[in-house]
Amino acid sequence: MTSIASAVGYDESELRQRTISLVSYALSNRDLRFPEPEPSVERSAGYPIPPNTNMVSAEAAMAMAGAASCALALDQRIGVRLAWESAKLYAEAGQPYAAFLLGALGRTDERWTQLAVRVAEGGLGQVDLPGQLFASTQLAYLGLGAALGDAPGVGLRILSMASAAMAVGSSQVPLDLIRDFVVVRIAERRERGDSILARYLVSAIAQGQVEAQRMPHYRRLLPWNVGLPLDSILLLTHALPAPTDRPDEPASRDDREDFGELLTSVTDEIRRATENLPEHVREPLEVLLGEWLG
């Protein structure tokens, strides 16, 4: 079967190099500093000042998410591991997007669960909440993280607090669609099932890849501009039925269905990698990415 990377027109070698560069930057961006003068030289008041810690942490988290997006188009096991590394960095930066990544990867984190419960029970009126939560997208990601993780009821309550008119993530999914998906998930006690959300995401990801091919050859660290869009792919993995729940279907005929098949195959691999994540995280990144390092 054609790889998802070649299907969307990526040069696989470039994508591997980009992954390595972004991981390296995420792991070392704290060390890039303006070179201070030797002690014997008086420091000028006009020298650059270092960026604040939060900014550096958030930048590292986003670089790692960008690396995960690149890798997901090539090797889902590596992509999932890098998504998990990104979640840790987002958590360090205090951004609720970490809750979404962790929930989507089937991991729970007491800190984010407690925060979700507090918000669901007490609303946003509490004074000790991270400032980012007042941005409705971040609030939606907190709710989505709980919904995909072990607290779907809490997640649904938080999602109900966000503006119904908003759209979430790189595929701009209408919030109503996400709420419906969570409601069905809770009611049917199913972990995953076919849904309108899945069909929406497949279509949106396909459209996004067409647009990406029109972009100039310029590579940024943002995870929705390189490789596969991290948030959409992880959400799709939950929205598509697992292999055991899928009916046998006749072979697809048009390009869109072929792309849907490729995405289904990618999400199957992501599912397997997610289930084996506790084992994978014991492998150092240098070993995981050994072949790509050359």
Next chain:
Amino acid sequence: MHVQWCVRGIARPDSDWLNRLFSSAGLVCGWWRARPDGTLPAAEIQLRLDQLQLDLHQNAFYAVDPRFGPERVQDTTPFVSLSAGAVSRETLLHTNVAHRAQFVASEFATDYGRCDGVLVYCWVITSTVPAVPIVGVAEELRDLNSGRAYSAFQLEGEVAAKIEVPARQLYAYQPVRRIGLRYETGSAVFNPRFVSPDPLSEIRSFL
């Protein structure tokens, strides 16, 4: 007007060039660098410092120069690319993201982690409004409040100096390379003739 600190990433620098950097003319534009006799026809400078040439420099660096060709823009440009970093509004996460100058410069200097390079730290005078024909003032291409034309490259955080960044404004250079999964910088080599911008006001760091 203000002073802006910047970083320039240079991949695979020639060791002779690096050794002479602080006693040379400084960082010079592609046009000057490509001149066979190493001299620049001063009278032509004013012909090249215009908005079209700046647009080509920012958006079509590797294309054939339609006016001063048949060379490519990289060899005809009167501008010197520097990065001061940029901030993007990422509405998907409702957050602002800094694209730091040292990151942009490191990726250029190492060809995205493939080779060794250097980061050169310097300062230039910039303006809050476009001043393309004025040689001594660098253009803040990263600033959408002054340069409003769309560019796919805006997040490189470019500040475009003109003709040269004089050696006395070069603070230091620092080797950079990717080792395994880390970008590592070596000991900086400081410019003994560096002139600090301290006496001037409105000094801005790079991001």
